[in-house]
Amino acid sequence: MKTQYTKGSQLGFTLIELLVVIAIIAILAAILFPVFAQAREKARQSKCTNNLKQCIQAILLYADDYEGWTPYANFTSICAVVTRSSPARLPL
DSSP: OOOOOTTTTTOOOOOHHHHHHHHHHHHHHHHHHHHHHHHHOOOHHHHHHHHHHHHHHHHHHHHHHHTTOOOOOOOHHHHHHSSSSOOOOOOO
């Protein structure tokens, strides 16, 4: 059976109802934004830790292949190359 609406019946939402819904959404967003920021920071920390672990594993594998010797790092030459005016090229 079809419902008929009279001239005085409500078909939409009132302004107050819409404002209440928007306020509820704003409150929920304010609660969730710090949680997302903390999750993003934890993900960054995890990524950094994983990168460091991979670097250490690479150095240990290198040392295992070359009788305990570790890769040589000449930081002064790297800094000199990076500070030159042409595009930075690291020594191989």
